[in-house]
Amino acid sequence: MMKLGILGASGRMGQAVIANASRLNATVTAAVVSDQSSRYGEPIYPNAAEAGVRFQHAGEVKPEQVDVFIDFSLPQALENNIALAKRLRVPLVVCTTGLSEQQHSLLAQAGQSMPILYAANTSVGITLLRQLVQLTAAALPDTDIEIFEAHHSAKRDAPSGTAVVLGESAAAGRGKRLSELSAGVRGDGVREPGSIGFSVVRAADIIGEHTVLFAHPGERIELTHRVSNRQIFARGAVQAAEWLKDQPSGLYSMADMLQLKTLLKQLI
Numbered sequence: 001m002m003k004l005g006i007l008g009a010s011g012r013m014g015q016a017v018i019a020n021a022s023r024l025n026a027t028v029t030a031a032v033v034s035d036q037s038s039r040y041g042e043p044i045y046p047n048a049a050e051a052g053v054r055f056q057h058a059g060e061v062k063p064e065q066v067d068v069f070i071d072f073s074l075p076q077a078l079e080n081n082i083a084l085a086k087r088l089r090v091p092l093v094v095c096t097t098g099l100s101e102q103q104h105s106l107l108a109q110a111g112q113s114m115p116i117l118y119a120a121n122t123s124v125g126i127t128l129l130r131q132l133v134q135l136t137a138a139a140l141p142d143t144d145i146e147i148f149e150a151h152h153s154a155k156r157d158a159p160s161g162t163a164v165v166l167g168e169s170a171a172a173g174r175g176k177r178l179s180e181l182s183a184g185v186r187g188d189g190v191r192e193p194g195s196i197g198f199s200v201v202r203a204a205d206i207i208g209e210h211t212v213l214f215a216h217p218g219e220r221i222e223l224t225h226r227v228s229n230r231q232i233f234a235r236g237a238v239q240a241a242e243w244l245k246d247q248p249s250g251l252y253s254m255a256d257m258l259q260l261k262t263l264l265k266q267l268i
């Protein structure tokens with residue numbers, strides 16, 4: 001059974017991975033929390049007999065304890081999380097969103113000396129949707145594109161990491177970078193034709209919804225993905241970890257893990 005180390009273990013997603021690991025053929029052997037965490041020292045399964053694992057600090061994790069780390073923490077923890085995985089020579093799946101350009105460079109740099117996979121969204125559905133968005137943006141080069149996203153009220157970053165990567169896929173379909181086509185989070189003002197805008201909702205307990213709208217005068221296409229259970233993200237992250245632990249150094253994506261490009265080439 002794969003031994004998992006969870007970074008950000010006390011959070012919503014950390015807890016979702018812990019709750020689902022055993023049915024995904026994995027066991028959580030390290031549950032890392034921040035130095036300020038109120039959960040430090042608590043057992044990760046408070047009511048179960050198997051309560052051997054306790055929330056611990058990064059400095060206490062031993063190399064033999066973990067096969068792969070999964071990071072569902074916050075951007076400010078990224079540098080330390082990469083340093084921990086490097087020090088212990090353990091592959092790292094990073095699922096944290098809201099990363100800066102500089103933090104994306106850290107991921108690329110880390111990929112030169114260790115296996116690392118970055119996914120703003122670990123669901124299989126979003127990985128496939130990115131391909132559909134790229135194809136649609138290429139096939140309909142003049143449409144205005146708007147990316148709607150809705151999440152729970154405690155989410156810190158906006159637009160979501162998924163909205164940003166969907167925007168990157170749309171821009172790639174038009175042979176451009178997102179920075180060249182982005183209209184940002186839309187407010188007042190006239191729209192630049194063919195631009196990519198973002199609309200953000202934060203409310204209650206919405207887990208994660210994304211719609212990419214392609215609009216021509218008189219005609220619209222909408223591609224939508226909705227998640228109603230965090231188990232979807234947990235399952236994708238554990239699947240990515242299982243795959244990553246056998247890879248050489250490099251920076252990988254969910255599409256690499258699912259071998260999606262090979263599959264699509266066979267289909268199209």
Ligand SMILES: NC(=O)C1=CN([C@@H]2O[C@H](COP(=O)(O)OP(=O)(O)OC[C@H]3O[C@@H](n4cnc5c(N)ncnc54)[C@H](OP(=O)(O)O)[C@@H]3O)[C@@H](O)[C@H]2O)C=CC1
Pocket residue numbers: 007008009010011012013014032033034035036037038039072073074075076077094095096097098119120121122123157161233
């Ligand atoms: N890729 C994907 O599919 C998904 C990605 N996400 C992303 O995952 C991240 C976590 O989401 P979620 O679980 O909802 O967020 P939470 O706020 O619930 O959890 C984040 C946890 O990180 C810990 N933390 C805070 N600061 C640090 C630090 N400096 N070092 C280490 N740990 C720290 C906190 O706990 P403590 O202080 O106790 O350690 C906190 O519980 C977000 O960026 C979110 O956008 C979310 C869902 C799916």
Ligand SMILES: O=C(O)C1=N[C@H](C(=O)O)C[C@H](O)C1
Pocket residue numbers: 097098120121151152155157159160161162163207208209
């Ligand atoms: O914070 C969340 O909850 C989510 N974050 C990710 C993002 O920013 O795209 C993925 C998912 O939609 C849930």
